[in-house]
Amino acid sequence: MRKILLMWLMLYGSFIGFAQSDSIKIKNLYEEAKTNVYKYPKQAIKQIDVLITQSNINAKQLVDIYFLKSTAYSNLRDNEKALEYLNKTYELVNVLENKGQKVAALHRISSIYHSLKLYDKSLVYLNEAEKTIQNLENRQEKLESVAYNYTVRGLIFKDLNNTNSAINYFNKAIRSYNQIENSFVANSNKSVIYYNLGYCYLKTDLNTAEKSFITSYELSKLTATKILIAYSLKGLGEYYFKLNNYETSNKKLNEALIVLGDIDDSVLQRNIYSLIGLNSIAQQEWKQFEKADSLSTLYAKKVLNSENKTISIAVQSLNHEAKVSTKKTLFNAQLVGVFSLFILILMTYVFYNKQKKLNKCILQNQEELVDLLR
Numbered sequence: 512m513r514k515i516l517l518m519w520l521m522l523y524g525s526f527i528g529f530a531q532s533d534s535i536k537i538k539n540l541y542e543e544a545k546t547n548v549y550k551y552p553k554q555a556i557k558q559i560d561v562l563i564t565q566s567n568i569n570a571k572q573l574v575d576i577y578f579l580k581s582t583a584y585s586n587l588r589d590n591e592k593a594l595e596y597l598n599k600t601y602e603l604v605n606v607l608e609n610k611g612q613k614v615a616a617l618h619r620i621s622s623i624y625h626s627l628k629l630y631d632k633s634l635v636y637l638n639e640a641e642k643t644i645q646n647l648e649n650r651q652e653k654l655e656s657v658a659y660n661y662t663v664r665g666l667i668f669k670d671l672n673n674t675n676s677a678i679n680y681f682n683k684a685i686r687s688y689n690q691i692e693n694s695f696v697a698n699s700n701k702s703v704i705y706y707n708l709g710y711c712y713l714k715t716d717l718n719t720a721e722k723s724f725i726t727s728y729e730l731s732k733l734t735a736t737k738i739l740i741a742y743s744l745k746g747l748g749e750y751y752f753k754l755n756n757y758e759t760s761n762k763k764l765n766e767a768l769i770v771l772g773d774i775d776d777s778v779l780q781r782n783i784y785s786l787i788g789l790n791s792i793a794q795q796e797w798k799q800f801e802k803a804d805s806l807s808t809l810y811a812k813k814v815l816n817s818e819n820k821t822i823s824i825a826v827q828s829l830n831h832e833a834k835v836s837t838k839k840t841l842f843n844a845q846l847v848g849v850f851s852l853f854i855l856i857l858m859t860y861v862f863y864n865k866q867k868k869l870n871k872c873i874l875q876n877q878e879e880l881v882d883l884l885r
Contacts, residue, residue, distance in 0.1 A: 537565055544579060549699070550736055552583040559583065574603045574612050581619060586738070588777055588814075594623050610647055614640045614656050621663055630667050637663055651692055658687035662704055674711045681708050695734055702730035702739045709746045713753060724750050738774055741767040745783055757790040764790075781810035 544558035559580045562568065568576065581596035597620050604613045621636035641660055647653040665680030681704050688704075691697040709723035724746040731739035744767035751760035764783050771779065784807035791800035 537562065537568075541576070548579055548583045549586060549738070552586040555583045556580060570603055570606070571609065571612075574600055574609070574616075577603070578612070578615060578619070585619070585623070587775065590623055590626065594620070597623065610643050611649070611652055611656075614643050614647065617643070618656070618659050618663065625663060625667060625670075628670070630671070633663065633667060654687050654690050655693075655696065658684045658691070658700065661687065662700065665704070666707060669707055669711060674715075678708065678711050681711070698730045698733045699736060699739060702727045702734065702743060705730065706742055706746050709750065713749065717750070717753065720753075721747075721750055737770050737772065738776060738779075741771040741774075741776075741779060744770065745779060745786075748783070748786055752786060752790060755793070757793045761787055761790045777810045777813040781807055781814055784810065 540558055540562060544555045544562065547555035547558065559576055562576050563573070563580075577596045577600040581593045581600060584590075584592040584596065597616060600612075600616045601620065604616050617636045617640035621633045621640065624630075624633040624636065637660055640656070644653060644656045644660065647656060661680045661684035665677045665684060668674070668677035668680060684704055685701055688697045688701050705723045705727035709720045709727065712720035712723060724743060727746060728740070728743035731743045744763050748760045748763035748767065751757075751763060764787050767779075767783055784803045788800050788803035788807055791797070791803055
């Protein structure tokens with residue numbers, strides 16, 4: 512029930528720059544894809560594929576295009592493809608050494624590892640991003656990156672049931688987002704944060720939980736992003752379920768399904784139908800329960816299949832890193848061995864020379880002593 516809304520967090524800053532010689536058509540296509548990536552990710556992917564085929568796209572532009580495609584796949588909950596294009600992005604970023612692009616890639620990778628509950632791995636990328644953020648020169652870019660970093664840390668602590676730390680990071684993130692000039696990015700991400708704050712307060716402070724979910728809903732409407740509106744309505748459905756107001760809870764959940772329409776988000780759909788099922792049991796609406804339970808099971812299988820694929824990709828990535836680390840360790844061990852052998856030979860040589868000189872000196876002393884005895 513408490514599935515976080517992480518993949519919809521937005522790093523909307525654009526690093527891409529087209530030269531004057533680039534066609535207006537390519538520029539417009541990129542802008543359209545960037546606009547569609549959150550609202551219509553499937554359409555965005557088609558547009559991005561067209562951009563990738565352009566022969567005059569340079570490496571720096573390709574980083575942004577790959578990043579955009581990864582974001583679109585994240586929003587479709589296809590973590591396997593998202594991670595694939597993030598890895599491509601990160602490889603290019605390390606070559607180009609563009610700090611802004613590097614931070615964005617690190618943050619996206621950390622979010623995927625977080626969704627897999629590999630919190631230590633997620634924190635490794637967050638910490639690396641945090642170091643790079645300090646060197647960003649653009650204030651808006653820096654504020655947005657800091658806010659995103661705080662948000663993901665808050666989500667990790669929320670998952671670990673350390674709500675005090677989670678709330679602290681969420682509030683820091685909100686303060687940073689309040690200073691961002693891009694209202695769409697700020698409102699979208701604050702909607703996500705308030706949604707998660709609602710869950711932090713759900714067990715201890717129902718009034719604050721309600722305010723958080725309502726704020727999330729109001730912010731989502733400002734963005735006119737269907738998926739954010741659907742999530743905030745689901746949060747309100749959870750709140751009313753907690754109050755044992757099952758009728759109002761189901762009303763909010765059904766509103767969420769209507770808003771969602773043909774958008775495919777198996778995690779959200781699974782959780783909505785699961786909660787409708789619980790409301791139906793409380794209301795003794797058995798036919799409604801059977802339908803909701805059947806749909807919840809269907810979407811749960813989709814989520815499981817997607818997570819299994821992503822875990823497989825993540826394990827491959829971890830194994831690759833382990834192999835690289837092992838190779839480095841082996842190389843370092845070989846280097847230490849060679850160096851130690853060199854030191855040993857050098858010490859032997861020095862010792863031999865000293866011993867030779869000492870023997871020579873002893874021999875001379877013995878000869879001098881013999882001469883004296885004569």
